[in-house]
Amino acid sequence: MGSTGAGFGFEVRARLGAGAGRTGVIVTPHGRIATPAFVPVGTAAAVKGATPEQMAALGAQALLANAYHLYLRPGADVVEQAGGLGAFMNWAGPTFTDSGGFQVLSLGAGFKKVLAMDTAGLADDQVIAKRSERLAAVDEDGVTFRSHLDGSRHRFTPEVSMGVQHRLGADIIFAFDECTTLMNTRSYQERSVARTQAWAERCLAEHARLTESRAGLPYQALFGVVQGAQFEDLRRGAARGLVRLAAGGREFDGYGIGGALVKENLAAIVGWVCAELPWAKPRHLLGISEVDDLFAAVAAGADTFDCVAPSRLARHGGVYSADGRYNVTRARFARDFGPLDADCDCQTCAGYSRAYVHHLLRSRELLGYTLATIHNERFTVRLVDSMRAAIESGGAAGFDRLRDRFLSRYFGP
RNA sequence: GGCGGGUUGCCCGAGAGGCCAAUGGGAUCUGACUGUAAAUCAGACGCGGAAUCGCUACGGGAGUUCGAAUCUCUCACCCGCCA
Numbered sequence: 001m002g003s004t005g006a007g008f009g010f011e012v013r014a015r016l017g018a019g020a021g022r023t024g025v026i027v028t029p030h031g032r033i034a035t036p037a038f039v040p041v042g043t044a045a046a047v048k049g050a051t052p053e054q055m056a057a058l059g060a061q062a063l064l065a066n067a068y069h070l071y072l073r074p075g076a077d078v079v080e081q082a083g084g085l086g087a088f089m090n091w092a093g094p095t096f097t098d099s100g101g102f103q104v105l106s107l108g109a110g111f112k113k114v115l116a117m118d119t120a121g122l123a124d125d126q127v128i129a130k131r132s133e134r135l136a137a138v139d140e141d142g143v144t145f146r147s148h149l150d151g152s153r154h155r156f157t158p159e160v161s162m163g164v165q166h167r168l169g170a171d172i173i174f175a176f177d178e179c180t181t182l183m184n185t186r187s188y189q190e191r192s193v194a195r196t197q198a199w200a201e202r203c204l205a206e207h208a209r210l211t212e213s214r215a216g217l218p219y220q221a222l223f224g225v226v227q228g229a230q231f232e233d234l235r236r237g238a239a240r241g242l243v244r245l246a247a248g249g250r251e252f253d254g255y256g257i258g259g260a261l262v263k264e265n266l267a268a269i270v271g272w273v274c275a276e277l278p279w280a281k282p283r284h285l286l287g288i289s290e291v292d293d294l295f296a297a298v299a300a301g302a303d304t305f306d307c308v309a310p311s312r313l314a315r316h317g318g319v320y321s322a323d324g325r326y327n328v329t330r331a332r333f334a335r336d337f338g339p340l341d342a343d344c345d346c347q348t349c350a351g352y353s354r355a356y357v358h359h360l361l362r363s364r365e366l367l368g369y370t371l372a373t374i375h376n377e378r379f380t381v382r383l384v385d386s387m388r389a390a391i392e393s394g395g396a397a398g399f400d401r402l403r404d405r406f407l408s409r410y411f412g413p
Numbered sequence: 414g415g416c417g418g419g420u421u422g423c424c425c426g427a428g429a430g431g432c433c434a435a436u437g438g439g440a441u442c443u444g445a446c447u448g449u450a451a452a453u454c455a456g457a458c459g460c461g462g463a464a465u466c467g468c469u470a471c472g473g474g475a476g477u478u479c480g481a482a483u484c485u486c487u488c489a490c491c492c493g494c495c496a
Contacts, residue, residue, distance in 0.1 A: 043449050064448075102448045111450085135450080148450040179448075225448090258448060286448035293447075308449045315452050316445085331442070361452090369452060 007219040008171070008253055010282045010303075017396030020274045020301030023388050026254075026282050028094040028171035029218035030086055033061045035282065035303040038289060038384040039096060040310065040377050044069050045079070045089045048311050049369035050377065052091040058346055058378040059385065063091055064306040067164045067173075068100030068156065072147055076167035084169030084218075096306065097170040099161045099203075101177035101225060101258065102287070104143050108136035109181055128183045138178055140195060158202035166210045166220065172284075174256050175203035177225035182260040189229045197241045200224045200252075208250045221253035223284060226273050229260040235269055239276035254282040257302065261288075267296035274301030289380050291320075291410055295403045298387050310380045314372035317361050320379040324410050328372070333358045346378035 007029040014023045026033040033039075040047050040055060043066040047055055055063065065085055070076060082088035085095045111129035131137075135146045142157030161176035177196045180189055207222045224242035228234030242252060257273050270285060277283055282303045288294065289307030297305065310320070317329035321341035328340065339349040340357060348357070348371040360368025383406070390402040 041449070048449080048452080066448080069449080096448095098448045103450095106448095107450070174448080177448095256448075261447090263447095284448090288447055290447060305447095307447050308451085309447050312446065312449065312451060312453085316454090318446075327444080364452065366452080 008221040010254065010280065012279065014392045014395075016299060016391050016399055019299060019396070020271060021299045021391065021399070022301070022303070023391050024282070024303060026094075026172075026304070028062075028221070030092065030094045030171050031061075033094055033304065034385075034388060036298045036384050036388050037061050037304050038294070038380045039064050039284075039304055039306040040381070041065075041306050041308045042089070043308070044073070045085060047373065047377070049315065049366070049373040050311070052089060054347070054370070054374055055091070055377065056093070058374055059381045060093075060377065061381075062094035062096060062171075062304075063089075064096035064098060065089075065168070065170065066100070066103075067097045067161055067168060068103045068145070070097070070168055071100070071164045072149055072154070076164045080167040080169065086169075094172070095170040096172040096284075097165050097168050097174070098286070098306075099165065099174040099176040099225070100143075100156050101161075101174065102179050103145065104136055104138055104177075105179035105181060107145060107148065108134045108138065108143075109184070111135060128181065138195075140198075142176075142199075143178075158199040159206045162203050162206040162210060162222075166207075166214060169217070170220065171218070172221045172223060172254070173207075174284075174286075175200045175222060175224045175252070177227055177256075177258060179259050180227065180229055182229060182262065184229070184260075186231065189227075189231060189234055193228050193234050193238045193241075196225065196227045197238065197245075200242055201245050204245055204250055204252065211250075222250075223254040223256045223282075224252040225256040225258045225286070226277075227259045228269075230262070230265050230269065232268075232272050235272045236276050239273045243277060252281070254284065256284045256286050258286040263290070263293060266293055267300050270297050270300035270302050277301075291383060292407055294380075294384060295387070295407065298384070298391075299399070299403075305384065307380070310376035311373045314376040315369045317372070318376075319357075319372060320376050322406075322409055324412060328354055328358050329361050330358075340372075340375050341379065344375060344379060345382070346375050348372070348375040348378075 009027040010024060012022045012024045016022055024035045026035060039062045040060050042063045045065050070079055079085055079088045109128045111134045135148055137144050142155060145154045145156060147154060158176045165173040176199050178192050180192050226238045226242060228238040255277050257270060261269055274283055283301060284304045285297050285302040287307055288297060288305050289309045294305060317327045318325055319328045319340050322343040333354045336354040338354055340354055341349055352371050357368055357371050386402060390398040
């Protein structure tokens, strides 16, 4: 076990052929995570619509929350006083917190959902939110946010993010990074990667200091975050830069891969980055969960994933099935009394029909969100679990067989 | 029986002579969603396969006017208040 801190470690179990993919086990003070693994997102210390008991029952091994959101509400001190994130939300297993780096994007250049909307026909400067409208402004030292809740001003720096995440007490925390968009220019990406690197160094130093001063508390693992958009040299350079860092006698316990990616180059990006990262440390791919992306990323060497898509889609009627994703609120499902996915083993599919979930979601009955969320989270967790099983029992051939069979059915002929 | 108010597209409801096929909601239909400002957002929504075109339409009918959902008369129905 390549342990980097008391109570935390990672061990590779099986390699995916001669490639970068592998299975393994992450050990945290709150339990183990068999990888590859999908980690459902509960931004505000809750997976929207589902209880921790339901998340455990559907096989979630860990949950990921957000430092920025919890800092604003209820406040890191409240979570700390509750005994940490897991205790606060009644989740006994491992937890992650994101640093707030994503909010640099979502409240900054990507504000008002412009990046998520169909941007066809819009000029680049229309796609990136106007500076005057943004709620986040980046500078070399950190980010100034205006709260989306009440407009109040807040300052996040690497040190602040570390302080917040230490008080939240998740098992795995992320360095404060700047998440950019594909719309940013090459020269901006270069400056941003340099800034994220500088912030990573400060995070590591502050993390070392806080870990020291908070002796006796469960160890928190710190992951550096690799940025660099779609540029190979920037991605590789960013990864190398983080690997080289050491401060206060510490290095990163693992690495996150974040930022601007499009499907077409996701596998390449993860591959470049993983080629530069130490084999013995876990790699978390931030914010990814579409089925083809998961297959590609696992093959390219990512160990864990988190994403809001399963729960968000569920609330909006989007349902995963072995035969592809569909919208259960469509009229044709009003009298479809079969399960959401005939191949699914989740609690929802065991007893509830498409017609019922269709009705609940259209009626905005809260149970509808819960049932659909349980299904989508189970679908995604189980998919990644099945990749792990395929690698461990069938090696590269087993993984390829699973991928080909799954994707051809999912995307249809 | 008297007086007053009302009838608008699937529903609710604006509109008070041309800029009205008719504001807004809702419903309906479809789509989007990848480290959650997301139980959100976008488009469609009288008919003609689409239209800068035509047709039908603002309770029914008849009028006034170059022109009516908007004005007049009348009929029908609904709601108040007084008998």
